Every structure is written in C-alpha cells, then in structure tokens.
Amino acid sequence: MSSKTFRPDVDAPEWKGGHSPYDIIKEGTIALAVVGLLTIILATLFGSPDDHEVTIKNWANAAPVDFATTAIGEMNGSTTTAGYGAPYNNASDGQKLGPLALAKWAGVRIPVNTENDFVIKPLESLPYNAQLANALSTWKSASASQQTTWVNNYTSAASKMTFTNGEVMVNATNAGPVPVFINDLTSMARSGALDTALVQGGSFFSMDYTKPLLFLSDGGYLESLASKQHLLGSQWGMMNETNSYPGQAWLWLYTFWYQVSPFSTSANADVQVWGLMMLLSVILLVLPLIPGLRAIPRKVKVYRLIWREHYRG
Amino acid sequence: MAWFSFLAALIPLDGYGHYLHWGVINISVANFIVILLMIATLVAALLLPFPGRSRRKESK
Amino acid sequence: MSTSIDQQWTTRLRRKAAGKLPPEKLLPDTQPAYVSSWIYVFGVTTMSALAVVIGSGFILSLRGPQWWHESSIGHFVNSLHLWSVEIFFFAMVVHLWGKFFMGAWRGGRTATWMTGVVTFLASIATAFTGYASQSNFDSQWITTQAKDGINSTGAGAFFNVLNLGQMLMWHIVLLPLAAVALTALHVLLVRIKGVVPPYEDKVGEAQ
Numbered sequence: 380m381s382s383k384t385f386r387p388d389v390d391a392p393e394w395k396g397g398h399s400p401y402d403i404i405k406e407g408t409i410a411l412a413v414v415g416l417l418t419i420i421l422a423t424l425f426g427s428p429d430d431h432e433v434t435i436k437n438w439a440n441a442a443p444v445d446f447a448t449t450a451i452g453e454m455n456g457s458t459t460t461a462g463y464g465a466p467y468n469n470a471s472d473g474q475k476l477g478p479l480a481l482a483k484w485a486g487v488r489i490p491v492n493t494e495n496d497f498v499i500k501p502l503e504s505l506p507y508n509a510q511l512a513n514a515l516s517t518w519k520s521a522s523a524s525q526q527t528t529w530v531n532n533y534t535s536a537a538s539k540m541t542f543t544n545g546e547v548m549v550n551a552t553n554a555g556p557v558p559v560f561i562n563d564l565t566s567m568a569r570s571g572a573l574d575t576a577l578v579q580g581g582s583f584f585s586m587d588y589t590k591p592l593l594f595l596s597d598g599g600y601l602e603s604l605a606s607k608q609h610l611l612g613s614q615w616g617m618m619n620e621t622n623s624y625p626g627q628a629w630l631w632l633y634t635f636w637y638q639v640s641p642f643s644t645s646a647n648a649d650v651q652v653w654g655l656m657m658l659l660s661v662i663l664l665v666l667p668l669i670p671g672l673r674a675i676p677r678k679v680k681v682y683r684l685i686w687r688e689h690y691r692g
Numbered sequence: 693m694a695w696f697s698f699l700a701a702l703i704p705l706d707g708y709g710h711y712l713h714w715g716v717i718n719i720s721v722a723n724f725i726v727i728l729l730m731i732a733t734l735v736a737a738l739l740l741p742f743p744g745r746s747r748r749k750e751s752k
Numbered sequence: 753m754s755t756s757i758d759q760q761w762t763t764r765l766r767r768k769a770a771g772k773l774p775p776e777k778l779l780p781d782t783q784p785a786y787v788s789s790w791i792y793v794f795g796v797t798t799m800s801a802l803a804v805v806i807g808s809g810f811i812l813s814l815r816g817p818q819w820w821h822e823s824s825i826g827h828f829v830n831s832l833h834l835w836s837v838e839i840f841f842f843a844m845v846v847h848l849w850g851k852f853f854m855g856a857w858r859g860g861r862t863a864t865w866m867t868g869v870v871t872f873l874a875s876i877a878t879a880f881t882g883y884a885s886q887s888n889f890d891s892q893w894i895t896t897q898a899k900d901g902i903n904s905t906g907a908g909a910f911f912n913v914l915n916l917g918q919m920l921m922w923h924i925v926l927l928p929l930a931a932v933a934l935t936a937l938h939v940l941l942v943r944i945k946g947v948v949p950p951y952e953d954k955v956g957e958a959q
Contacts, residue, residue, distance in 0.1 A: 399784075401783035466908050482904055589912060730846060
C-alpha cells in the first residue's frame with residue numbers, strides 16, 4: 380500500500396459520491412444551436428469591417444512628396460526596409476535578445492534590394508522613353524561610388540521637394556539620372572503601373588505581396604491612415620480593429636509590454652517582448668508543475684462557489 | 693444582387709472608434725465592453741444557480 | 753496464452769484504446785453529482801463556436817478569398833466567421849479562468865491542462881493568419897506590423913506574413929487541422945480522466 384502524502388494542489392480525492400444523469404449529445408446540440416443563433420444575431424446587427432486596401436497608386440496620388448521622399452530613401456538606404464537586415468538584406472544585424480541575434484542567424488531568405496527592386500527594375504519595365512532609357516544607361520555605366528554621389532546630392536536637396544503640375548521638383552546639382560528616376564517612378568506609381576510591377580515582378584501569377592507591402596510601409600501614408608484608426612503600436616494597436624469593431628482582446632498582454640519601459644524605448648523591443656511572452660506562455664503551460672502558482676486556486680477559494688452544492692452535502 | 697442588401701448590418705460599426713485613456717491604458721470602447729462582458733459572464737456563471745438540483749438529489 | 757493475433761499492432765492498439773476509452777466513457781450518460789455549475793458549459797460552448805468558425809470558413813472557401821469583398825452574401829458569411837471567432841475566444845478564456853479556479857490539472861490531469869494551453873496558443877496563430885488573409889487595409893497594416901515581431905525571432909525567414917498565398921494556406925489548411933487535432937486530444941483526455949473532483953474542504957463542507 381502506498382504511503383504517499385496527499386498533495387492538495389497536485390492530487391485529487393477519489394470521487395466516491397453519486398452520479399446524476401447527463402445527456403452529452405443533447406448538451407452539445409443545444410450549445411451548437413445557441414452559439415449558431417448568437418453568431419447570426421451578431422452578424423446581422425453589426426456586420427464586419429472591410430476597409431479598402433491601399434494601393435501604391437492611392438499613396439502616390441494622395442501624398443506624392445511622401446512617395447518620392449520614400450523612393451529616394453530606398454536608394455540612399457535610409458528607409459526601414461533598406462536598413463532592415465535579415466531576412467531581407469545584410470544592412471544591419473537586426474534585433475538581439477541579449478547575445479542572441481536570432482534574425483541574423485536565420486539568414487537573408489527573402490532577399491530585397493530596395494534600390495534595384497523598388498526603383499531600377501520597375502523603371503526598366505516601362506515602355507520605351509528616350510529620356511528614361513538614357514538615364515538608365517548612364518546609371519548602369521557609372522561606378523558604385525559615382526552612383527552614391529548622385530543619390531547623396533539628390534538627398535541633400537530633397538528636403539525642399541515640391542510636387543507641381545504632376546512633376547517632382549527638387550533643386551539638386553550633380554545628381555545625374557536620379558531626378559529622372561524619382562520623377563518617372565512617381566508618375567509610374569500614380570498610374571498604378573508600379574503596383575503591378577512590384578507584385579508580378581515579371582511573372583504571371585503571384586500571391587506574394589512582400590515587395591509592394593514593404594515599399595508601402597516605408598512611407599508615411601499607410602501609417603497616417605493606421606494612426607487615425609488607433610492601430611499604431613504606441614496606441615495598443617495590436618488589440619484594435621478598424622472602425623468601432625471589437626478587435627483582439629486576447630492580445631492585451633502582448634501589446635501591453637510595448638507601452639512600458641524598458642520595451643517602449645528599446646531598439647530590440649520586438650524580440651524582447653516575444654521572448655517574454657514565450658516565457659509567460661511556458662509558465663502557463665507548466666503551471667501544474669509550479670508549486671506556489673498551482674496553489675492559488677486552493678487559496679483564493681473561488682471553487683467554493685463552483686462546488687457549493689457539493690459542500691452543502 | 694441588390695435584394696441581398698437586407699444582409700447588410702443593421703448597426704454597422706463604421707466610423708472611427710471611441711477610446712478610453714487611463715494612464716498608460718488606451719482601450720477601445722468595443723474591446724472594453726467585450727472584456728467587461730467576459731468578467732460579468734464569469735461572475736454570473738459562478739453565482740447563478742444551476743438547474744436540475746432535484747435530479748441530482750434523486751440519483752445519489 | 754498469447755496468440756499471434758494478440759500480438760498484432762491492430763489488436764494491441766484497439767485493446768489499448770478501448771481499455772482507456774470504452775464507449776460508455778466516450779459517450780457517458782451520467783456525470784459526478786458535483787458537476788452542477790454554469791461554469792461547466794464554456795468548454796462545449798468553445799467547441800460549438802469552433803464548429804461555426806469552421807462551417808462559415810467552409811462556405812467562404814466555396815467562392816474563393818475575394819468573394820466577401822464583392823458580394824453581400826459573401827460579406828454576411830464573413831461577418832458570421834468574425835463573430836463566431838469572437839465567441840470562440842470569449843468562451844475559451846472564460847473556460848480557462850474556470851479551469852484555473854478549479855485547479856483542474858489535479859489528479860493526473862496535467863496533460864489535459866497542457867493540451868488546453870497549446871490549443872489556446874494555436875488558436876491565436878490561426879486567428880492571426882486569418883487576419884493576414886483579409887486582402888484589405890487591415891491585413892496590409894497587420895502584416896507589415898507583425899512582420900517585425902516574427903522577423904526578430906528568426907521565424908520570419910521561413911514564415912513570411914507578407915506572402916498572402918502562404919498565410920492563406922496556413923490559415924485554411926495547416927492551422928485548422930492543428931486546432932481540431934489539439935481540441936480532439938484535449939476532449940479525449942477529459943473523457944478518459946473525467947472531470948476533476950472538488951478540493952477537500954472541511955470548512956466548506958461544514959456549512
């Protein structure tokens with residue numbers, strides 16, 4: 380016979396009491412009917428949100444200076460995507476969890492070269508235009524350092540950029556073919572042709588929107604729309620839905636950490652918050668094995684409400 | 693398919709949502725209501741009497 | 753005396769399964785008398801909501817992922833899908849709270865608790881890929897934001913949230929299969945082990 384001590388937070392007393400009738404199939408059927416009906420009522424009352432997608436065409440027409448500024452940023456490496464690091468490029472080591480550079484170790488598996496993929500290749504796909512063809516040929520025959528000089532000269536003048544009569548106006552000197560690139564890319568964007576070029580990339584079928592989404596998120600337009608809908612990280616956006624719909628309340632703890640120090644100002648916030656949430660999830664998972672934590676239900680005694688009939692005998 | 697328009701929401705939740713701010717907390721009214729309802733549901737489930745007491749007494 | 757038929761994999765598996773879960777345990781017609789609280793309905797409510805989620809998802813699949821943008825019936829089915837998901841998480845969280853307050857892992861029910869937690873996490877992943885598959889402004893924003901979190905762990909190199917094709921297939925094939933399999937395992941464990949008995953509580957009993 381075992382003389383093992385009874386551990387009230389681990390073991391359960393053997394039930395020697397009575398049983399009552401239980402119709403499990405009926406219970407399941409009633410639950411399904413109730414939930415089905417409730418779903419139909421909620422869907423009928425409130426519907427669901429469907430805010431229309433934002434195209435690069437929308438962006439470039441609504442905010443052409445923001446678009447063109449982003450475009451030169453893709454060439455000078457200053458945009459988020461250009462400087463991202465893995466999985467897109469080697470521009471930075473990316474985020475670290477302590478000494479662990481997880482993203483870098485996983486490698487560049489979704490290669491994106493913003494200058495070529497977002498600017499040069501799309502321009503090359505345009506119908507023949509003598510000025511553009513000349514600009515592209517000048518660019519290709521120049522050295523890398525000459526290209527950098529042109530881009531930097533354009534960048535220094537770009538803060539005073541205006542958009543007038545359908546043209547991007549930047550008073551840059553010694554910027555080579557760059558002004559033609561930025562202006563033609565902006566026109567291409569405003570026509571809708573850039574959306575297609577970035578998605579298809581020369582192929583016929585595609586369901587991969589990596590390039591246009593990265594380009595779109597590098598600009599300020601998408602973010603300005605998100606901000607109005609309280610969807611930014613600093614607005615607890617992860618929990619929220621567009622318009623007045625309920626969102627994802629179950630993400631409350633994940634998004635909470637971004638609002639508080641040290642995560643709110645950390646360059647490694649994403650991997651740190653993931654690490655913390657993984658740890659908390661593991662604790663929830665192995666709760667039955669953690670003394671102290673597993674004793675809480677016995678100590679707070681909410682169970683007396685649940686089993687009050689049993690305790691009354 | 694205009695006659696299917698009856699399927700459009702009766703109270704569409706369009707328009708920018710309203711938000712409640714308390715210190716660092718910034719929550720939409722919709723999410724706040726959902727969370728309140730969850731807590732209210734838990735409390736109700738704990739407190740409301742469960743039917744069938746006489747059946748359980750008989751079966752013992 | 754053990755025959756060669758007794759040693760067959762089929763025979764051994766069937767006997768083990770039937771031994772652990774005979775029909776009267778799989779589909780019981782009685783339950784312990786202490787099961788008498790509304791808190792007990794949230795498990796079956798969660799499962800029912802999952803059934804409505806899958807059913808509405810099935811209908812959405814019939815006409816393809818763009819249907820709900822173009823048709824009022826499609827939009828209504830999308831609304832059914834959204835609200836059943838809200839009910840699913842609502843019920844699951846109340847179920848989790850209830851099971852915590854009952855100390856439901858006691859008496860050899862650790863695996864039941866753990867499969868429940870894993871199902872919860874898998875459900876969040878499933879919901880996320882659904883939000884990523886909406887092909888509208890919300891999915892554009894959600895994916896361009898979420899990519900930073902996922903990329904930072906290294907997983908982004910293999911799980912590209914900006915790839916609609918990949919996200920949609922995870923959402924309608926891989927993750928629902930995982931969610932259903934985990935739910936089934938969780939429920940079978942409840943049937944095998946039974947519902948956890950009340951804490952011993954002399955003070956409570958003396959009332």
